[in-house]
Amino acid sequence: xxxxxxxxxxxxxxxxxxxxxxxxxxxxxxxxxxxxxxxxxxxxxxxxxxxxxxxxxxxxxxxxxxxxxxxxxxxxxxxxxxxxxxxxxxxxxxxxxxxxxxxxxxxxxxxxxxxxxxxxxxxxxxxxxxxxxxxxxxxxxxxxxxxxxxxxxxxxxxxxxxxxxxxxxxxxxxxxxxxxxxxxxxxxxxxxxxxxxxxxxxxxxxxxxxxxxxxxxxxxxxxxxxxxxxxxxxxxxxxxxxxxxxxxxxxxxxxxxxxxxxxxxxxxxxxxxxxxxxxxxxxxxxxxxxxxxxxxxxxxxxxx
Amino acid sequence: xxxxxxxxxxxxxxxxxxxxxxxxxxxxxxxxxxxxxxxxxxxxxxxxxxxxxxxxxxxxxxxxxxxxxxxxxxxxxxxxxxxxxxxxxxxxxxxxxxxxxxxxxxxxxxxxxxxxxxxxxxxxxxxxxxxxxxxxxxxxxxxxxxxxxxxxxxxxxxxxxxxxxxxxxxxxxxxxxxxxxxxxxxxxxxxxxxxxxxxxxxxxxxxxxxxxxxxxxxxxxxxxxxxxxxxxxxxxxxxxxxxxxxx
Numbered sequence: 001x002x003x004x005x006x007x008x009x010x011x012x013x014x015x016x017x018x019x020x021x022x023x024x025x026x027x028x029x030x031x032x033x034x035x036x037x038x039x040x041x042x043x044x045x046x047x048x049x050x051x052x053x054x055x056x057x058x059x060x061x062x063x064x065x066x067x068x069x070x071x072x073x074x075x076x077x078x079x080x081x082x083x084x085x086x087x088x089x090x091x092x093x094x095x096x097x098x099x100x101x102x103x104x105x106x107x108x109x110x111x112x113x114x115x116x117x118x119x120x121x122x123x124x125x126x127x128x129x130x131x132x133x134x135x136x137x138x139x140x141x142x143x144x145x146x147x148x149x150x151x152x153x154x155x156x157x158x159x160x161x162x163x164x165x166x167x168x169x170x171x172x173x174x175x176x177x178x179x180x181x182x183x184x185x186x187x188x189x190x191x192x193x194x195x196x197x198x199x200x201x202x203x204x205x206x207x208x209x210x211x212x213x214x215x216x217x218x219x220x221x222x223x224x225x226x227x228x229x230x231x232x233x234x235x236x237x238x239x240x241x242x243x244x245x246x247x248x249x250x251x252x253x254x255x256x257x258x259x260x261x262x263x264x265x266x267x268x269x270x271x272x273x274x275x276x277x278x279x280x281x282x283x284x285x286x287x288x289x290x291x292x293x294x295x296x297x298x299x300x301x302x303x304x
Numbered sequence: 305x306x307x308x309x310x311x312x313x314x315x316x317x318x319x320x321x322x323x324x325x326x327x328x329x330x331x332x333x334x335x336x337x338x339x340x341x342x343x344x345x346x347x348x349x350x351x352x353x354x355x356x357x358x359x360x361x362x363x364x365x366x367x368x369x370x371x372x373x374x375x376x377x378x379x380x381x382x383x384x385x386x387x388x389x390x391x392x393x394x395x396x397x398x399x400x401x402x403x404x405x406x407x408x409x410x411x412x413x414x415x416x417x418x419x420x421x422x423x424x425x426x427x428x429x430x431x432x433x434x435x436x437x438x439x440x441x442x443x444x445x446x447x448x449x450x451x452x453x454x455x456x457x458x459x460x461x462x463x464x465x466x467x468x469x470x471x472x473x474x475x476x477x478x479x480x481x482x483x484x485x486x487x488x489x490x491x492x493x494x495x496x497x498x499x500x501x502x503x504x505x506x507x508x509x510x511x512x513x514x515x516x517x518x519x520x521x522x523x524x525x526x527x528x529x530x531x532x533x534x535x536x537x538x539x540x541x542x543x544x545x546x547x548x549x550x551x
Binding site: 036044045047048051053054055056059060061062063064065066067068069071090091092093094095096097098102105106109110123180181182183184226253254256273274277278279280281282283284297 | 332333334335336337338339340341342343344345346347349350353354356357360361371372373374409410411413414415416420421423424427428429471498501502503504505507
């Protein structure tokens with residue numbers, strides 16, 4: 001019950017954003033570069049909306065509506081990047097019968113730019129995941145799984161650089177520990193390496209060597225845990241060079257993105273968009289090309 | 305950085321009063337996907353897949369008198385009951401059933417239950433197994449139940465709750481088949497193959513021996529509902545206090 005109320009309050013808040021005074025930056029600052037980043041996670045094969053008689057989410061979600069919303073945002077005229085943070089697969093009969101084929105086709109149609117791998121994306125086995133990555137017209141990104149002895153070795157990249165709005169955006173990905181979570185026979189020879197260490201290593205390459213203006217991490221680690229299990233909030237606090245972390249796994253609904261100070265006291269934005277395609281997350285980025293200062297905006301938050 | 309924030313704020317004040325054509329509007333947040341129009345191309349791509357599935361998935365297999373919400377005890381215990389029932393068809397001496405919370409992925413609605421509903425509740429193809437485990441090996445299992453503030457169980461009862469330390473829940477009086485748990489006895493426990501192999505960090509199975517049933521958990525639920533319906537019985541789960549959080 002408490003959770004349902006929370007979701008209602010999230011919906012209200014998000015609805016309120018459109019009505020609340022928007023933060024407006026005028027052409028008095030003409031050099032500022034703008035970018036919209038949209039994100040989803042844990043869609044779990046939810047292609048159709050939830051049934052009208054669903055006790056929790058009656059009639060909500062559905063990819064056809066999400067696609068229309070994404071198109072509407074693209075038509076606003078700003079450059080858009082669209083990311084998914086894993087667990088694309090498993091959750092409805094669409095996956096049991098078609099093993100992720102339809103999910104990938106629809107993501108191609110929506111022009112996803114990149115995704116990271118979630119634990120349930122292994123549910124059809126490694127060969128199946130590989131064949132679906134082959135179908136995808138977007139990149140699968142992960143830097144902390146050692147895939148070298150698997151069929152995924154050549155199919156997953158540790159990072160990818162996008163050029164949008166005259167900016168270089170470096171994107172890296174991290175995944176959750178598979179042992180104890182995914183049946184060994186499904187993930188086979190894949191080895192899990194420390195996500196924080198590897199995210200920092202790749203972020204440094206993207207920032208210093210590749211001269212990226214913005215460094216984004218797609219994560220399937222989970223937003224936060226009680227114990228010391230690595231999470232997006234822990235990663236943010238122990239990171240350097242990462243500006244934004246988009247997350248998944250814990251199916252977390254947030255009122256607004258969380259701001260965490262990194263190792264050097266710089267702000268990192270951490271966002272996650274619930275699950276099952278019930279909501280679409282959006283972070284707006286503004287970069288001052290003179291100071292290279294990044295500002296990420298989520299909801300009513302402004303950070304720099 | 306602070307200076308930059310002040311500049312932004314000043315800009316905001318100046319510009320907000322006098323918007324111009326080239327304004328950059330920041331409009332981020334989380335948007336509910338609920339109303340609004342649908343993308344017709346997307347629907348065209350989905351259509352052939354959906355048609356093939358719907359004939360099978362839309363079949364009504366029974367009627368529920370109550371809504372069983374994802375995360376709620378009604379659903380957890382209903383599924384655990386189904387698993388114990390079908391484990392006992394193969395291994396009648398099965399003592400009790402234990403599953404995990406994460407395995408139940410959707411709600412069962414009030415009223416008509418379709419095959420598709422059950423696929424969403426249990427999308428995994430996990431099969432029922434029966435694990436034989438020495439009683440003293442069950443102690444970490446009981447603690448797991450307390451740590452998770454309750455999981456799906458059937459054929460047993462347990463009391464759990466926070467001790468002096470609210471973060472750390474404890475358990476007491478585990479009863480199996482109506483009798484106080486006996487650490488010297490060997491118990492047969494129905495669970496899923498995924499969990500018996502250590503899934504969801506259930507490390508306590510490691511000394512047990514696993515016997516398979518080749519029955520998928522999803523099929524156990526579907527068949528249970530079908531058989532009730534064949535006998536003109538509605539699905540009517542209730543709470544029997546098998547987990548009481550009154551520790």
